[in-house]
Amino acid sequence: MTKQDQTFQAERPNSRPRSVTWVIVSLTVIMCAFLVTYRTLLSRSDLTDTTxxxxxxxxxxxxxxxxxxxxxxxxxxxxxxxxxxxxxxxxxxxxxxxxxxxxxxxxxxxxxxxQTGEEATSVVLDQIEMAFVPHVVTLHVGQSLEIRNSDSSLHNVNGLAKRNPPFNVALTPGASDSISFVRDEFIPVACNMHPRMAAWVAVLxxxxxxxxxxxxxxxxxxxxxxxxxxxxxxxxxxxxxxxxxxxxxxxxxxxxxxxxxxxxxxxxxxxx
Missing domain, CATH: 2.60.40 (Immunoglobulin-like)
Structure with missing residues (x-):
């Protein structure tokens, strides 16, 4: 083995680009945040009965x-x-x-x-200053929910629905999207990137x-x-x-x- 080969092998362990390392770290952090948020949503989704x-x-x-x-x-x-x-x-x-x-x-x-045939306007769930606004948003089956990101940071809207399809929508600053529901349900909502953010979507x-x-x-x-x-x-x-x-x-x-x-x-x- 030449001296050049020995030098090359000695440098290989440190040859991974820093960008790859940061991607791995970022994905790990996101997954941990998702698991924490998922457990929080599960605990919030339980309803106490009338008694x-x-x-x-x-x-x-x-x-x-x-x-x-x-x-x-x-x-x-x-x-x-x-x-x-x-x-x-x-x-x-x-x-x-x-x-x-x-x-x-x-x-x-x-x-x-x-009553079918009535015009159903959409309602808005925004993200402002690291908080969902409003904390509880109400709409009925047949209406659409417009989700917005009015912050300068990347957000997502993660809804752990059970009677409707669950949703998890990433929103860049200034972006918006629309979601509709076919069954009534109280849906806990969170942002995986900012675990303190929480809200409820009340589909009535x-x-x-x-x-x-x-x-x-x-x-x-x-x-x-x-x-x-x-x-x-x-x-x-x-x-x-x-x-x-x-x-x-x-x-x-x-x-x-x-x-x-x-x-x-x-x-x-x-x-x-």
Whole structure:
């Protein structure tokens, strides 16, 4: 073996380009982030049933005639559902709970209530300053979700759907994409590149859904005659995240009568 061959063999172990090494390291980091995010999504996707959710709050209702301000919500054929959120039996006196209330989803159960033929506008889930905006986005089956990246960093939107096809879309700065859903489902969403980023996509069975305002007040779209007159009873569901560790989402439900010309006044009383 010549001296030149010995020199060549001695240099070979260090001859791997640095770019290849960085690619391997980057892929390893991305895979670790994906596994961490996947485990987080799995833990967030479990819903507590109605019975256990009573530790979070209680639903109640009463029926009454509409006030003058609510006359546009009802008719001789259509019913209305309005309500409020209270905390420990008291109505909030300021907007300090606005963010918490905005992450509560209130909806009527039943896919049969989706009126086909209506124009369904898309809703937006953006990524702004390393956060999903909004934290909970609501839409119904038949609507499309527009996902955006308004940051200067590369992001992705990873949705661990179970009733719909799962999705994982990479978005360069300023990019957007669109996703549609065929089944109702609450989908936990994360960014693999920034594990602290988390959101929920609430795909609801029909258009009769809403979220409370900053004062905890809410109202559902007016229920049309065919829904108000069917069997007189519909199931109202409330989905919310527990603001206290371990932050599991909960779902409460209550059967409410829908009486044309009347208002069903719902109260969601959170324990704390």
């Amino acid at each position: 256990d959710a009573k530790s979070i709050g209680v639903l109640s209702f009463r029926q009454r005639l509409p006030t003058n301000e609510e006359s546009d919500l009802v008719s001789v054929e259509a019913a209305a559902v309005v309500g409020r959120v209270t905390i420990a039996g008291k109505e909030p006196d300021n907007n300090s709970n606005a963010l918490r209330f905005s992450n509560i989803v209130i909806y009527i159960d039943g896919r049969d209530q989706l 069975p029909n258009r009769f859904h809403t979220r409370p305002d900053a004062r905890g007040q809410f109202k559902l779209p007016m229920l049309p005659p065919e829904e108000s007159q069917r069997d007189g009873v519909r199931r109202l569901l409330v989905w919310l995240e527990n603001p206290y560790p371990p932050n599991k989402p909960h779902r409460l439900s209550i059967d409410i009568p829908l009486k044309p010309g009347y208002v069903t006044d719902v109260t969601l009383n959170l324990n704390r």
